[in-house]
Amino acid sequence: MRARAVVDLAALRANVRALRAAAPTAELMTVVKSDAYGHGMVPCARAARKAGASWLGAATPEEALALRAAGDTGRLMCWLWTPGGPWRQAIEADIDVSASGLWALREAVAAARACGRTARLHLKADTGLGRSGCQPADWPALVDEARAAEAEGAIRVTGLWSHFACADEPGHPSIGAQLSVFRDMVAHAEQAGLRPEVRHLANSPATLTVPESHFDLVRTGIATYGISPSSELGAAADFGLRPVMTLSAALASVKRVPGGHGVSYGHRYVTPGETTLALVPVGYGDGIPRHASGTGPVLVAGKWRTIAGTVAMDQFVVDLGGDTAAPGDEAVLFGPGDRGEPTAEDWARAVGSIAYEIVTRISARIPRVYVGEDGGTGN
Numbered sequence: 492m493r494a495r496a497v498v499d500l501a502a503l504r505a506n507v508r509a510l511r512a513a514a515p516t517a518e519l520m521t522v523v524k525s526d527a528y529g530h531g532m533v534p535c536a537r538a539a540r541k542a543g544a545s546w547l548g549a550a551t552p553e554e555a556l557a558l559r560a561a562g563d564t565g566r567l568m569c570w571l572w573t574p575g576g577p578w579r580q581a582i583e584a585d586i587d588v589s590a591s592g593l594w595a596l597r598e599a600v601a602a603a604r605a606c607g608r609t610a611r612l613h614l615k616a617d618t619g620l621g622r623s624g625c626q627p628a629d630w631p632a633l634v635d636e637a638r639a640a641e642a643e644g645a646i647r648v649t650g651l652w653s654h655f656a657c658a659d660e661p662g663h664p665s666i667g668a669q670l671s672v673f674r675d676m677v678a679h680a681e682q683a684g685l686r687p688e689v690r691h692l693a694n695s696p697a698t699l700t701v702p703e704s705h706f707d708l709v710r711t712g713i714a715t716y717g718i719s720p721s722s723e724l725g726a727a728a729d730f731g732l733r734p735v736m737t738l739s740a741a742l743a744s745v746k747r748v749p750g751g752h753g754v755s756y757g758h759r760y761v762t763p764g765e766t767t768l769a770l771v772p773v774g775y776g777d778g779i780p781r782h783a784s785g786t787g788p789v790l791v792a793g794k795w796r797t798i799a800g801t802v803a804m805d806q807f808v809v810d811l812g813g814d815t816a817a818p819g820d821e822a823v824l825f826g827p828g829d830r831g832e833p834t835a836e837d838w839a840r841a842v843g844s845i846a847y848e849i850v851t852r853i854s855a856r857i858p859r860v861y862v863g864e865d866g867g868t869g870n
């Protein structure tokens with residue numbers, strides 16, 4: 492096989508259990524948006540359910556509907572709505588929907604009336620992130636209209652929620668400020684008569700480090716996949732998390748070249764002396780950042796190497812120096828790190844990004860190979 496991403500579902504289940512233990516008084520929502528951060532949405536969702544995720548979270552309604560089509564029947568929420576829906580399909584599929592403003596609430600109510608169902612709806616507050624969510628000044632009107640729609644039976648407000656801006660920066664003043672605004676907005680909604688099942692604010696970093704943010708439900712994405720939300724917070728292992736994805740490729744060519752030989756497009760690398768070059772058959776068409784040219788780490792022939800020259804669409808080169816390898820030998824781009832390979836976090840540092848992006852951008856051209864599926868060993 493040219494290349495593959497091995498996805499260790501036993502590690503994913505263990506991570507879900509570790510996250511439940513980190514927030515023992517709250518329910519857990521495993522966030523599986525963007526194809527489970529590149530790991531494969533349906534297999535990861537199933538593994539998370541097995542390990543006790545009572546909720547799943549998706550960004551788009553299309554993702555949530557795909558989970559239903561794959562047979563998931565548990566509590567499932569999606570939050571990234573645009574005018575036109577598909578509200579009705581989501582309501583009929585028993586998906587919890589979300590509204591950040593009156594337009595969304597009104598579309599959800601109209602869809603619920605049209606299909607004769609009660610929509611389960613979460614009202615989203617902007618407590619400081621400045622992205623989606625209802626501003627505090629607009630909250631009373633949204634709450635009042637939601638309460639009226641609830642009285643009529645069109646919706647049931649099942650959740651009040653918000654999202655952090657800087658929970659991955661320990662001690663950032665916005666964390667306490669957002670908590671305080673959230674408490675006020677929840678209190679206002681409850682005084683107005685709303686009785687949500689779940690109030691929720693925490694993402695992975697807040698789940699791991701801000702216990703007062705747990706409320707009734709925590710929404711964990713990145714930590715599920717065994718990746719620390721930021722190195723400032725600690726390493727994945729410090730939180731009992733193990734990386735789930737290992738990305739590797741089979742060397743497509745190994746050859747001797749003389750000194751002074753240009754390597755890959757633009758000749759950004761020139762061999763310093765006679766050496767051995769190995770060709771790794773993955774490139775930016777597979778989601779390897781082109782920014783990794785000259786910086787990305789890869790384990791080949793027992794050592795960390797740095798990509799030599801430019802990452803092309805389908806391939807890049809590493810200079811093995813005095814070492815040798817054979818075509819077909821494995822190059823490991825990233826994994827848990829315990830075989831000496833780089834981690835997704837090492838890649839993030841090398842290319843000036845975050846590990847979230849490194850795993851999520853691995854494209855569909857790389858087959859996902861699932862291991863640890865059966866849980867036969869009791870995990």
Ligand SMILES: *Cc1c(COP(=O)(O)O)cnc(C)c1O
Nearest residue numbers: 522654694695696710711712713
């Ligand atoms: C992506 C996302 C999460 C999960 O964030 P992580 O940092 O990956 O845990 C939680 N809530 C919302 C609204 C999100 O968009």
